[in-house]
Amino acid sequence: MATVIGGYFTSHVPGIGHAIARGLKQDAYWKPFFDGLLPVQRWLADKKPDVAVVFYNDHGLNFFLDKMPTFAVGAAATYRNADEGWGLPVQNSFDGHQALSWHLIESLVNDEFDITTCQEMLVDHAVVVPFQLAYPDASHWPVKIVPIAINTVQHPLPSAKRCLALGRAVGKALASWGGDEKIVVMGTGGLSHQLEGGRAGFINKDYDQFCLDHLGPDPDALTKHSALDIVELAGSQGIEIVNWIAARGALGSGALVQKTRNYHIPISNTAAATLVLEPAA
Amino acid sequence: MALATSPSPRRVIPGTPVYDGQAAMKGYALNAMCYSFNSQDNREAYRADPDAYCERFHLTPEQREACKSLNVMAMLNAGGNVYYLAKLAGIYHLNVQDIGAQQTGMSLEAFKAMLLAQGAN
Numbered sequence: 001m002a003t004v005i006g007g008y009f010t011s012h013v014p015g016i017g018h019a020i021a022r023g024l025k026q027d028a029y030w031k032p033f034f035d036g037l038l039p040v041q042r043w044l045a046d047k048k049p050d051v052a053v054v055f056y057n058d059h060g061l062n063f064f065l066d067k068m069p070t071f072a073v074g075a076a077a078t079y080r081n082a083d084e085g086w087g088l089p090v091q092n093s094f095d096g097h098q099a100l101s102w103h104l105i106e107s108l109v110n111d112e113f114d115i116t117t118c119q120e121m122l123v124d125h126a127v128v129v130p131f132q133l134a135y136p137d138a139s140h141w142p143v144k145i146v147p148i149a150i151n152t153v154q155h156p157l158p159s160a161k162r163c164l165a166l167g168r169a170v171g172k173a174l175a176s177w178g179g180d181e182k183i184v185v186m187g188t189g190g191l192s193h194q195l196e197g198g199r200a201g202f203i204n205k206d207y208d209q210f211c212l213d214h215l216g217p218d219p220d221a222l223t224k225h226s227a228l229d230i231v232e233l234a235g236s237q238g239i240e241i242v243n244w245i246a247a248r249g250a251l252g253s254g255a256l257v258q259k260t261r262n263y264h265i266p267i268s269n270t271a272a273a274t275l276v277l278e279p280a281a
Numbered sequence: 282m283a284l285a286t287s288p289s290p291r292r293v294i295p296g297t298p299v300y301d302g303q304a305a306m307k308g309y310a311l312n313a314m315c316y317s318f319n320s321q322d323n324r325e326a327y328r329a330d331p332d333a334y335c336e337r338f339h340l341t342p343e344q345r346e347a348c349k350s351l352n353v354m355a356m357l358n359a360g361g362n363v364y365y366l367a368k369l370a371g372i373y374h375l376n377v378q379d380i381g382a383q384q385t386g387m388s389l390e391a392f393k394a395m396l397l398a399q400g401a402n
Contacts, residue, residue, distance in 0.1 A: 060315075060365050083320065084319060195381065196298055198295070198385060199296030200380070203396070
């Protein structure tokens, strides 16, 4: 039977990719963030997952506004990274886990989630950066992935409540999967930040701490806010917390232990955070 | 029966453009152009002749002017979405801190200091 080893949550700011490319991990500006990944690296080295189910949002690499799915599930054999337009080095492709993808798709549609399926899907920094952080020395990615993209670009956006329900349905599907893989669930993005408008540079430490405090023990607390409430509380791009909320849902209803937690302001325009939750023994 | 001509009222969040259907309708051409900048060839074609490139994507005069002046607030007002606009900014090696400073009317140094100060509290 497959095992969900836990959830790994982190920010995916493109600047992190630039900092890695420029060898700045020990730079005073970056060190407080990168050091927060060391326990994650150790945890993954210990647990050795085979598969990652990754909740993230695309930033205009794979999806344009011509067709914008609210929830899109990858079902590809390979996921390529590609040029996003502003100089991030293109990273290695990921192997997909197509059988698990289709199992998730069958189960989600059976549970009345009207998802989009993608047999071709480029993955942007929101997928790549968290893997660069988790496996800094990898010559190839040691896990297969199933990416699940949530629309955070074109309003109306799905509610936090719906994202949590999607994640719970993914967790249910993982529990009924017949394979023997070890699976890590990932939620990427956030925390509070805003790139555009007169409020560019907005950060909300209190809201971020509320999210970090409640995500594990009481994720429903994060669903009392509408998507627009979260935009107001966390900034336009702070809405990416819905990726974390969905990933939390996929960890199921059992008690969780916080293995590590880090929070640092700022990385670029962002309040950056890293969290690992695992099932209580 | 009167036909409705506009969607339901928009919620206003100060200083925060909400990229809704109205913005999507207004900004489609501009965003489509910016999406094309995922390709290096297209970025070079834009750099070589911005007017011709804007023409290819049927940008409105307001959108062309906003691009020409590299005024992010004007691009947003013309329906630009920041995820796609970032690719245009990238052509000019402007990152999100540069455009943050521009939109808030701060110097880059002051904008960065503002972010650092939030971490110091």
